Amino acid sequence: MRTESGLRRVLPDASIVLLWDFSSLLLQQHFHLARALSWVHIAGAGVDAVMSEEIAASDVVVTNARGVFNQSIAETVVGMMLVFAKDMLTTIALQSQRTWRHRDTAMLAGQTALIVGAGEIGRAIGRAAGALGVNVTGVATSERHDPDLGLVRSVKDLDSLLPAADFVVVILPLTDRTRGIIGAEQLALMKPTAQLINVGRGSLVDEDCLIAALESGSIGGAALDVFQTEPLPPDSPLWAMPNVMVSPHMSADFHGWLEALADQFFVNLGRWLSGRPLLNVVDKRLGYVPGNPTP
Secondary structure: OOOHHHHHHHHHHOOEEEEOOOOOOHHHHHHHHOOOOOEEEEOOOOOOOOOOHHHHHOOOEEEOOOOOOHHHHHHHHHHHHHHHHOOHHHHHHHHHOOOOOOOOOOOOOOOEEEEEOOOHHHHHHHHHHHOOOOEEEEEEOOOEEEOOOEEEEEHHHHHHHHHHOOEEEEOOOOOOOOOOOEOHHHHHHOOOOOEEEEOOOHHHEOHHHHHHHHHHOOOOEEEEOOOOOOOOOOOOHHHHOOOEEEOOOOOOOOOOHHHHHHHHHHHHHHHHHOOOOOOOEOEOOOOEOOOOOOO
16 A cells, blocks of 8 residues: 555455555554464564554564665675775865875775674574684673674673774664663763664664764764655764765665565465464564564
């Protein structure tokens, strides 16, 4: 349904809802009408726009697009890391001025990336960065050993890990527990040369504190694909900062991503119609799909 009125008309009889716009709040707002609803599939990795208290407490099964965007986001993050390491923002600015200025730049190899969110996408980022010689540490809800990231540290250790990181990559789901996980205290613990990369959700980072840290030089820069308000307002200071990359929530999207999302839904629909367990079932208490994907 393209309109709110259309949704209100069909929702009382719907047993399945495909939420193509993962950021839409319409289902959450009109869930009280969904008398026959059994399954909601979200065409995105994050489920924060859907996970109201009413939906979380209901018997409705929620699935997401886990797995579709892993490689694309990993490539984007490594690209952002390379932009900073190779000082490409300066190179592009100098090119626009027709200025030839030779400089030495850093190597990614040997630097440290702290990946805050060690799920499927975080693991893909770790593999991609590790292939270039980056030392990767993952952070998750609890400590564990991971085949891609090695020893994944508990989120309780986040503050102790931040001072050693050259890159802090935020790729957590947005929940009540993770909202604002990077705030003034965490930014103050980072190296003055460190770069913050956020490809999760804008509200994982306190944006005002981040702007203050960037303006004061207490961190080196930021590459941001997500923001507290999207589109990013034209008057945001982030647009004009020379040490900031603003990306319009596109780190996941690649040529053919819409077809991939549709194919994934139809696979799950086939399982639904045949009575088999669905893939990518979200733990509504946690707000994400736990564990490894079901084959």
